[in-house]
Amino acid sequence: MTAPLIAILDDEPDIRTILSSALEEAGFRSQAFGRATEFEAALRHMTPDLCLVDLSLPDRDGLTLVHRLALEKGATVIIISGRAQVQDRVTGLELGADDYIIKPFDPAEVVARVRARLRRDRPGAGEASQTARFAGWTAHFDRFTLEDAEGAETPFSQAEGEVLRLFLDRPKRLVSRATMQEVLGGAAGESFDRAMDVRISRLRTKLREDPKNPRLIKTIYGAGYIFLGDVTWD
Template sequence: MTALVSILDDEPAIRQMLADALEEAGFRTMSFGRATEFEAALQRNTPDVCLVDLGLPDRDGLSLVHRLALERGAIVIIISGRAQVQDRVTGLELGADDYIIKPFDPAEVVARIRARLRGAKPARASANTAEFSGWSAHFDRYVLEDASGTETPFSHAEGEVLRLFLDSPNRLISRTHMQESLGGAAGESFDRAMDVRISRLRTKLREDPKNPRLIKTIYGAGYIFLGDVVWRQG
């Protein structure tokens, strides 16, 4: 089915411009000017991608980004006039997959959405669950399950990093490779966002922060995921 993109922006002209570009590119769209309207619609439809403006009239967009990433597992792209590095870093740390600064070219938004959707496809053909070291990572539900059946949710952004590790166990993954695979501009904000996502994954995997056994940092080089991984369907 064609991917559904939700657009949340308080400027009607921007909503219309994005909807026109996305529908011409073959996507389905829903548009909202207020967070309350958007959240009500979430009860009926779960979008594949959410474009979220931070400057909303009825709510801070950053808190909404965190909820969408963690609870819904949606791909979240912030579109904002806030160009400061700290705003971009905060957005990425809260779980956003990308950050686009206004003004923008609608064609760029379409391209970034397509890139994110390609990256969200299951890593092993139809397989969507990876088993490793007593854990199961369910990428269809965005949850980690331990041997006792206890589940811990993870965001789409965290899932992208985890999938990258599970696709290449016992191999060095450089920062450059991460940036090329996950997209986004290289630099301090990307590096910091990756550090935060990896730290959160370690916490959810109950790793010792001083001596993690699964996700190892190779200083000056990148990371290695240690362990055998088996991909399964369901």
């Protein structure tokens, strides 16, 4: 079995070397880039299992790149940045990042978080169905798209897909904030709650829900959410 490929995008050569060495010693493959243009060109002929992305890049806004990776590629993204403000972390998660690590970091922690992220993204063979049908929609988790009754498709990000699967696995049951945090991972608190709110809002938009009276993803104020559709997994 081929080792997972981790793409590293950071303009500091020392950081790239430290991360590549730590990941390869842990059994991963790695490919490192110093500029966003090089990284984006490489994506045309490679598909990394996970991307480690710095926000302070010389040729591109890192947050814009994270959003594109999550939305267009369905990529798993961990931000590694010296930006320690809460708002930067919140914005990164809102734009589709799966985790946020602040510099300076311990390479062992990065490896641990990469492993944890890939465990969530790679269920064992036959464990997880990839297609769910509900209320005239089909969710394709293998290609990160929602298909309507007429066959038109709308992409969703990896992060949005995690939330959608959480609801589809628990139809007509209360999903509390504590459950979301336990299943999806990450530190509980304001940034996690806000990131979940944004992802749910985007899912509602893609499902063409009325934001004032959604019919599928209902908010139970002070408790959590309930998904009201009947779900069939293929």
